[in-house]
Amino acid sequence: MSTLQDETHTPNITASELVYRGAVWDVRRETFDLPEAPGLVRDMMAHTGAVGVAVVDEQQRILLIQQYRHPVRARLWEVPAGLLDVAGEDPFDAAKRELVEEADLTAKRWEVLSDSCLTPGGSSETMRLFLARDISLVPEAERHERSEEEAGLRFRWVDIDEALDAVVMGRITNAIAQLAILQVSRVLRAEAEGSPVSLRSVEAPRRLVDGRADFGRGAEVITDED
Numbered sequence: 001m002s003t004l005q006d007e008t009h010t011p012n013i014t015a016s017e018l019v020y021r022g023a024v025w026d027v028r029r030e031t032f033d034l035p036e037a038p039g040l041v042r043d044m045m046a047h048t049g050a051v052g053v054a055v056v057d058e059q060q061r062i063l064l065i066q067q068y069r070h071p072v073r074a075r076l077w078e079v080p081a082g083l084l085d086v087a088g089e090d091p092f093d094a095a096k097r098e099l100v101e102e103a104d105l106t107a108k109r110w111e112v113l114s115d116s117c118l119t120p121g122g123s124s125e126t127m128r129l130f131l132a133r134d135i136s137l138v139p140e141a142e143r144h145e146r147s148e149e150e151a152g153l154r155f156r157w158v159d160i161d162e163a164l165d166a167v168v169m170g171r172i173t174n175a176i177a178q179l180a181i182l183q184v185s186r187v188l189r190a191e192a193e194g195s196p197v198s199l200r201s202v203e204a205p206r207r208l209v210d211g212r213a214d215f216g217r218g219a220e221v222i223t224d225e226d
Contacts, residue, residue, distance in 0.1 A: 006207065019043065024083075047125035051095040052081035054113060054180035055105065055132045062163055062184050063103060064177065066154040076174045077156075077166070081127070091128045092202040099132060101144040102153065107132035111199040113183040115206050118175060128206060129180060131187065131199065160185050 011032040020027035026046040033039065055063040064077045082098035084091065092110065099105050113129045146153060158166075163181045166172040172181070190197045 008207065045123035047123050049084040049125060050081060050127045051084065051091050051098060052079050052127055052129045052176045052180060053095050053099050053132050054079050054129060054184050055103065055135060056184060057135060057157060060188055061157040061159055062181060064156050064158050065102060068152060077172050078174045078177045079180045081176055095130045100138055102150065104138045104143045105135050106138060108134035110202050112202060112204050113199065114179065116179065127176060160188055
């Protein structure tokens with residue numbers, strides 16, 4: 001039986017146009033052919049990609065951060081996360097940066113929990129989720145000054161069973177937080193039973209790459225008047 005895994009596939013792309021240039025993300029319209037369906041047209045968010053960090057302390061609690069998210073008009077409980085918006089930055093370096101900037105923490109022990117396509121029907125975004133343990137506080141004089149939505153962050157260390165209940169009861173709706181809580185629960189339960197889960201190292205390659213070289217912002221914007 002073959003290994004259960006996603007398969008990368010690049011179809012014949014006959015047209016690719018930047019139709020909207022946004023403040024953070026662009027929207028690209030592409031026409032492409034699949035063997036089973038030629039001439040398909042899709043609009044998609046050209047995303048930089050992102051990283052997330054599930055932080056676990058010595059008491060086996062997970063760190064959750066509450067942040068306002070305007071598209072859903074809500075303050076959501078999440079895990080530390082951020083965009084891969086620094087050119088050429090390695091996801092592991094980005095995760096360490098986000099942990100410092102959003103949580104005032106560093107960690108000595110890092111592993112990969114998962115790689116995810118968050119909304120593959122409409123966005124090129126993939127996220128690498130890390131597990132961070134053996135944590136330390138960043139000295140107060142060296143902490144990042146948070147601004148905009150991040151200025152209102154709230155922090156809470158949560159027992160993993162309480163976090164699971166919040167997911168099941170619909171009180172935590174952020175998908176990355178849900179995934180982090182479920183993954184951490186699996187890891188901690190296995191370790192408590194003496195059967196540790198084998199996790200990937202931070203150098204483990206990603207199968208899926210966010211966007212493509214032609215997803216940049218240099219292309220001409222196509223408008224209704226063109």
